[in-house]
Amino acid sequence: MSIRIRLLLSYSSMLVASIVLFLLAGFLVAVAMTGDVKSVRSFYTSHYAVKPLSEPEESTYLDIKYYVKNGPAQLYDPALLQELDQKLAPIQAGIIGRQGSQLSYLSPRLNSAELPASLPPIETSNIKVRDTVQAGSRYFTYVKYDFTVPADKSEGSIYILKEVSPYGEMTRELLPVWIGVLLLSLMATNLLLYIWASRAIVKPLQSLRQSAELIKAGELDSAALPLLRSDAAMGETRPDEIGQLAQSFEEMRRKLKQSVELQLQYEENRKELVSNISHDLKTPMTSIIGYVEGIQDGVAATPDKMDTYLKTIHSKAKQMDRLIDELFLFSKLDLNKVPFVFEPLDIGVFLQQTAEELRFDLEQKGIRLDKPEAGKPPVLVFADRDQLKRLIGNMVDNSLKHMDKREPRIAIGWGMKGPNGDEVVVCMEDNGAGIAAEALPYVFDRFYRADASRSGQSGGSGLGLAIAKQIIERHGGRIWAESEPGKGTRMFFTLRKNDEANGRPGEGLA
Template sequence: MSIRTKLLFSYIAMIVVPVLLLGITVTLAANVFKQDMTSQTGQADHHSRHVPFAEIRDLFSGRSEIASGLRFVAQHDPKLLSDPAFLASTESELAKVDAGMIILVDKAEAPAYASPGFSAEEVIAQLRGDNADDNGHRRYDHPGPPRGNSLDQIDYTLPGGKSASIIIVSDMEPVASFFKRFIPTVLLALLLALVLTNGVLTFFVSRSIIKPLHALRDAAGQIREGRLDHAIHLQRKDEIGQLGSAFEEMRIRLKGSINAQLQLEQSRKELLANISHDLKTPITAIQGCVDCLRGGVADTEEKRNKYIAMIGGKTTDMNRMIEELLLYSTLDIGKLPFRFETLDIAEYLSLTVEELKLDPRLSGAEIRFRNNAAATGAGGDPLLVRADREKLHRAIFNVVNNSIKHMDKTPRVLTIEIASHASHAATAAIVISDNGAGIPAEALPHVFDQFYRAESSRRPDAGSSGLGLAIVKQIIEEHGGTVEADSREGEGTAITLHLPAVQRVKLSSEESEEPL
């Protein structure tokens, strides 16, 4: 469940739960307090089974019906108000609703009729305002607090012409007592329901948010201190769980980046050590040759030529290693410019093979060239690529140079072919294969890694920096292509260079070229 949904449910619960608790409290309080009210008013027990406030409703409706009946009698048959039987019947009805009546004739001081239990003097004084002081407050002469009465006056005229009044006196004390206790109880219950609901929901919702945030804070502290082995597993599917997953992914990537950086630094150190060793060997040989020439050891022209040739060869090896270091560093920082042009790859490779046949390092080796893409080409159109002639030449020669070092069989066979692959229809695949010793299976995934060099290939006279195939990979990737290696130990190695092909499109009398 998302945090937004949790907050939405908590807001709904903060409204619904207090309302439900308030409803329950109102029901319970009304039933409890109405029992006290009914016991005070003397109503029958069957009223206690009514819903809350039913007694109050019945009380006021009963009084209203009796008052309406007396008003009708006073207007149409006032003689009944002198009939003892009618007065007794009316009195019994008034007693059921905790009320009474007083009849005053011609403003007499003494009432013509008064219900038992009601103080006629007090009612008359309250009606006439005789018990009001100078400040308008009521004043009573009888001991104890006054009763809370409600007065309803009905004026009428007797047959003899005298004026009379019926005063219906309703005792409001039970109702007032009910509301005095009921309203504070309901307000207190509402306050407690709000506090309890909001407190509980705030605790659980905030706990579900704060606890994982503390875990993320601790994880951030671990990362800040450089301890990247502390995994983050929140086991949540909400926004915080997504944040934790992002944190964990960041930790893994940061750990991998640091490990890669450490590996790179270690490789650089190994490179410096290897280059120092490989440079020291030819320098030592050159220094020895120079000492022999200076010391007169080379006392014949033949010996001097031999030492000079040795110095030249060692200098060439050193120069090649330094060039590879410079080329790799320039490629690595992206500062080497490429000049692309459209090449007929078959023609280009044919010229390259002719050049390789003149290389003294490949003397005695069989160099083969095959154009397998020509047989499947449409209409005999040449296979074109966009390439930097010089950089591609360097990549091919680096692969060939790597093959020369491992060609240990007789006869030595080097094959360069343009392959056709159904899965690479939009590429030109250049495959350079040999019948050398091959590459061990554990070393094959790393042959294009920067600074990688298998120890078995290191020889004091190899003049290798371990960057040859790494440079090949960078050059081909700058062309938008890919490289791959396939080798079987003891049988040979095949390096494949995939370059994006260019389609020749005819437009009227002009020709334009577009990448496939």
């Protein structure tokens, strides 16, 4: 059953219940007032009977009945009637006496010339003794007694009348209309409440459903979703459950969009990775096959030529081997499968040692290596010695590959950084070719090479700095590059200081 139908049902049953209760209450009031279930039926028509007679009216009425029994002719006597009339003075009621159609007495308090003519004809069975009568614009309630004088068979009547408010009378006459109006307004209120409630609940729910359908179909832009479009600022303007729902929905949409975008990005990366790997493995493999076929075809006829061919095959195979090694390492780092052995390292001493190890090799190639200045106070970092060496090796390797100066130079230095001096920054500087500004943001991406031709001329796979970045991230540090094309490049990375007081930040990374 839809919510709209449910609302409609609940509102109409409320309406029916109210009407039933309303009628029941009326019935109970009537029973309570008449004290009798049967007389309820005539409750409306004779409802004035419920209004009890006041004490003077009651006693005067009893007097009249007494006279009717014991000499009704006396009731034609205006003197007697005046005497009875006196008793009614305190309640502003009065008596009218009739002898046949003649008026025998008219109380001055009633003060109405039209009244006698408005009274009903004599009806000696006295079935209807109480009623209201209208005289001009005035209303009177009465209790009467009609009688026959046995001596002359003449008929007479005595009325005890009291003026009532015309409004009261009007209300009495219009009672069915009033009840009708009240019932109608009850229904109208119910209908309006139903429309209001169904608008406030059902409409947003419908937009929610449409939005969910759109999301299912892949539409993740908030502007296109009815719930968020129609109730754009609903979260702010509606502090109710629907507003909260809209907010949660928006949150969900945002998260979903992020995750879909991330998924697409991953997918894109994966495709690129596969394509790069295939390309980088294919190139040396093609030359190897070419040279082997050359040998098979007897192209390498002389021992010299054969030697050249074999050397080329060897170097291409090594290039592939290196690439596979790097790929393997990179993927293990990516999957967090390389065990890192973190230990406290005095960074100054460590860099001195590493530079010393590199120095011999570099000097052989005619490159000057500036070691970090000695004699600084010791600073401990928590790091994996071998991985840091690999990283520095990758950077030196890059500097060598892109060196174009006559006096090649590489420098290693370090210092403290961070708001509390709790970061160690290591800098590797060279005076090589530098990196173009547009390439700079991408050098740490896997397979990125600034020459872009992927010719393999430089022998690089574009994984060196991506590996360096992963190593530093595992250390909880940052890595970045600065470069002036033509003048040189500076590579920076940070390591967290291994301060006992700081709870050994590197330890958790192991």
